[in-house]
Amino acid sequence: MGAYKFKKLVIIPLLLIAAVIAYSVCNLSQAKNDRIYSNNQNSNEFLILVNKNHPLSSSYIPENLTIPNVEFSPSASHEEKMMQGEAAEQLENLFKYAHKKDMNLYGVSAYRSYKSQKQVYDERVRRVGKKQADEYVAYSGTSEHQTGLAIDVTNEDGAQGRLMVDFGQTKEGKWLRRNAHNFGFILRYPKEKESITGYSYESWHIRYVGVKAAKEIYYKNIVLEEYLGEK
């Protein structure tokens, strides 16, 4: 076979096959992102799953962000005070109910855009290194703070910047763990579920999933990944 004929019979068809494969792989990953995005547009919008294996695209921005009428820690930025409408309303109810029980809860950080999450992550890596940062801080796109359905909360001491990791041991932290589900929130990263959620225990991070799902998750002692796997 001469060089010209070899090129015509072997190389050109191979290049065509490679192009077709590359095209379909690109389309598949695009379809995956579309599915994740459209997840949040249907009736199950509060059950959107975001974790290290289910990232959001950099362009994902929730539509109805609003600022709940609750107390925030002075460190919270304007963006971090925002939550999706129904989640914001239920957070107000949760905090009001806590107040009736003589406890004051404070918001620390709710919505974070893809860009802000990247800044938080990069900053943590600079301070403690990548390995430790990965345990607590989500890489951009893998944080559910980007959905506007999650919020980190704390008590009076935490709001003053004196406490955070021990929040679960405080009166407020214990109360939150036992009552959040009545308002549609779950403790998203419980103890002993690290291997499923991919994150260390966080007593302060709650996520809105709606009352029905939150109650089922709480009473069955499961996490969102397990809940969705059962459906």
Ligand SMILES: [Zn+2]
């Ligand atoms: Zn959080």
